[in-house]
Amino acid sequence: MTSPPPFLAQHLPLDKATASRPHITVTWAQSLDSKIAGVGGKRVILSGSESMLMTHWMRTMHDAIMIGINTLILDDPRLQINLLPASPNLRPPQPLILDPHLRFPPSARLLTEYLTKPSQRSISLHQPWIICSDQVSHFKIRALEGSGARIIPVKVDESGRIPPSSLPTVLGELGLRSVMIEGGSKVLSQFLSCKDKREDGSPLVDSVVVTVAPTFIGDGVGVVPEGEDKGLPPLRTLHTETMGKDAVMVCAIDI
Numbered sequence: 001m002t003s004p005p006p007f008l009a010q011h012l013p014l015d016k017a018t019a020s021r022p023h024i025t026v027t028w029a030q031s032l033d034s035k036i037a038g039v040g041g042k043r044v045i046l047s048g049s050e051s052m053l054m055t056h057w058m059r060t061m062h063d064a065i066m067i068g069i070n071t072l073i074l075d076d077p078r079l080q081i082n083l084l085p086a087s088p089n090l091r092p093p094q095p096l097i098l099d100p101h102l103r104f105p106p107s108a109r110l111l112t113e114y115l116t117k118p119s120q121r122s123i124s125l126h127q128p129w130i131i132c133s134d135q136v137s138h139f140k141i142r143a144l145e146g147s148g149a150r151i152i153p154v155k156v157d158e159s160g161r162i163p164p165s166s167l168p169t170v171l172g173e174l175g176l177r178s179v180m181i182e183g184g185s186k187v188l189s190q191f192l193s194c195k196d197k198r199e200d201g202s203p204l205v206d207s208v209v210v211t212v213a214p215t216f217i218g219d220g221v222g223v224v225p226e227g228e229d230k231g232l233p234p235l236r237t238l239h240t241e242t243m244g245k246d247a248v249m250v251c252a253i254d255i
């Protein structure tokens with residue numbers, strides 16, 4: 001595959017995205033029993049080669065990619081596009097980590113690769129940007145900045161959470177026109193269940209892309225955390241594609 005799967009371009013209207021109305025895609029890979037990881041958050045490779053390649057295409061189509069701090073700690077991901085053909089026109093997205101308390105370990109691959117391969121900066125490696133609570137101490141912020149990450153303090157609600165509905169503003173201020181939210185479970189469920197609409201009346205999340213792998217995990221991490229499956233919105237299927245052994249669904253929130 002030398003260009004993105006046509007259904008992605010067709011059903012993710014990223015060309016319409018602007019900094020004042022960034023496109024928000026929520027995406028994950030799950031088993032038939034709705035799990036995204038094994039016991040204790042052990043990473044499981046669910047996507048086959050075809051759907052994983054599709055995920056890398058989707059990464060390069062977005063300005064940014066966002067994960068929760070637990071996923072960063074458990075998976076130590078690179079969030080790269082190494083499965084795509086080498087091309088100066090294809091860039092990985094800007095990594096954003098949702099990390100209210102600054103638990104980000106300086107040993108994370110996202111940071112160490114950025115620091116140790118300076119020739120690849122701005123080409124294939126981005127400085128990790130960490131979105132934290134504005135209640136975090138300046139001392140903690142300076143320490144992590146000193147390790148090489150960019151820290152972005154934002155307003156939190158009474159429970160210390162960054163309200164999902166504030167994401168479009170945060171993205172706009174950072175000059176990012178689109179984000180692909182890749183997980184994990186807590187992040188996915190919060191963004192999917194956010195009932196606040198955008199200023200134009202549209203749902204917060206524009207696109208939902210789910211890879212379903214024909215496998216059962218059993219005990220493990222669900223798509224939504226246990227007990228938090230209330231208030232999830234109805235979805236409308238825009239497209240289903242078979243990719244190797246997997247099924248990929250593109251949906252929109254139906255409100």
Ligand SMILES: NC(=O)C1=CN([C@@H]2O[C@H](COP(=O)(O)OP(=O)(O)OC[C@H]3O[C@@H](n4cnc5c(N)ncnc54)[C@H](OP(=O)(O)O)[C@@H]3O)[C@@H](O)[C@H]2O)C=CC1
Nearest residue numbers: 028029036037041068069070071161162183184185186187
């Ligand atoms: N199959 C797949 O496609 C994917 C699977 N995964 C899997 O998901 C698992 C991790 O999921 P999970 O444990 O739910 O963790 P997450 O990766 O969702 O991270 C959760 C943490 O992120 C912070 N956070 C989340 N939402 C907010 C918010 N609104 N405001 C502020 N902070 C927020 C909190 O940090 P704090 O606790 O500090 O408050 C929270 O505990 C891993 O096992 C990973 O392998 C991950 C991505 C994709």
Ligand SMILES: Nc1nc(O)c(N)c(N[C@@H]2O[C@H](COP(=O)(O)O)[C@@H](O)[C@H]2O)n1
Nearest residue numbers: 029044045046047055075077078079182
């Ligand atoms: N699309 C997809 N399929 C799977 O089977 C997965 N386990 C994931 N996980 C997500 O990808 C991140 C790791 O990606 P890299 O190895 O860095 O490319 C992981 O942290 C999850 O966000 N995704």
